[in-house]
Amino acid sequence: MLATTTQPPDIAHPEEQTLLQRALHLAGPLASGAYVDDWAAKAQALAALADLGTYAVREDAHWSPAARAPHEGLSVRPTRPGPASSSSDGRLSLNVDFAELEGPALQLVSDATAGLDSAEKIVVSAAAWCLCELACPPELALDTMNLIYEEALHLEAIGRLLGTDHSQVPWIPDDRQPNWDLVRQCETPLDYMIVEHCLYEGRGTVASAAGAFQLEQAGAPAEVVEVFATIARQEANHNVTGFRWLKMLDTGGQQMQYRLAELIRRFLAVEPLPEPDGTPRSQRKHFPLYLLHLYRRTGDFYRVKEEIVSASRAARRTGLPGVPIDRLYTGAQTTSRWAETTARS
């Protein structure tokens, strides 16, 4: 599939716009990688639009095989009233009661989560970029709209806990730039799912659950731990989403192998594997390569999904993914070596 650079359409008459046009109008500014004043309202409107999209494509029987269906599958008009623009007055919120932190709790959580908000920002922009710039199958487009919403929920929760003014800090800081560059080098929705959701979110599965564990160990308030545990469950689901799309779009041929190897090489060039020394950081960084090894060896999405869910739960309890260490390192290094040696001839 080719990139389809899009211009946000005029949204003066939203009832005349297709779902796709409305989604592109909302996501376009987020896809720029820069701060957008009404990012939360846009994310919320995209989630509502995704719900409308699910109804509309079913009613119009637009679903078709994911690997072949074009982006234009969402070129229908919603049959129900929906968000007219990004000026929704609703407020984003995880289903956890909490208040802005103060004093020692603020210091503790601020130290433990330094830089995490920029991780949430980049995934909001990455999903928006995929939606706007790549020819997404309709189901994948709906997934990205919901992903934007969930990542925006995370950003809102972390920002509200810490009292962050997002307009005063870079949306994508320098140390996240290589990640943003990797996303923008994606040529297909499958590239994006592999880079962002199989690889980066694979680390996020363990890191987010371990973060909730560490906050609990450090004596953070229970509601704060619950915020991060909720985020961790959603991050694991984002990782599962990556492997679900990999399985659906995997053609199984030689070109697919070359492409997968190339994407892994690009990822490892900016995110090299650390020494296999058993530390939490080392285990976390090997985990997505281990998942890809499992996928390559078995082709079994459900087996990989089980491994993701089990690692998320283990990291929440112990801070570690819970994969036997020999299996983790052997699998990850096998896939890393395979990627290094598998190049187009």
Ligand SMILES: [Fe+2]
């Ligand atoms: Fe997130």
Ligand SMILES: [Fe+2]
């Ligand atoms: Fe995520």
